[in-house]
Structure formats: structure tokens, C-alpha cells
Amino acid sequence: MSPEYAVILMLLLALAAIAALRLVVALRREFIVPAEHSGVLYRRGRIIAVYPAGRHVRWGLGARLVIRPSVSSPSPLFHAVNSA
16 A cells, blocks of 8 residues: 555544544533423423433433423422421
């Protein structure tokens, strides 16, 4: 193999690696759901998952996250006021 072809091959491999890295970055979604909230993940108008508070990573395209206040657990202030 001549040196010119080796250089061209190395450039093509580098471009392929850059394209693969961009695809991985585009597919990975990281989000943080605040305390006392829940994250609802939608895809095409349907609920896919409901996430509790914390850090979450999701792989894929076409999903939308909506963060809403959680009604299932009252706040600590609610317990402090009602226990007195």
C-alpha cells in the first residue's frame, strides 16, 4: 500500500470516528428532575416513563420530557406545620 492511500485511509477513519461520536452524543439525553417533582417522558403523545427526582440518562430520539410537581408526596413543610 502506498503512503498516499494510507493517509487517505487514516483520514476516512478519523471522519468515521467523528461521525460516530456525534451520533452517540445526539442519542444520549441526560436530565435532572428536581426534588418534589416528577419527570414524565412522552413520545408521539404517549407516556413512556415517569421518573422520580434525581439524575437520569435516557438513550434514543423523539422523546420529550415534561417536569411537573409531584402530588403523591406532600412537602416536609406540610408535615412540620400539621404536626404542631
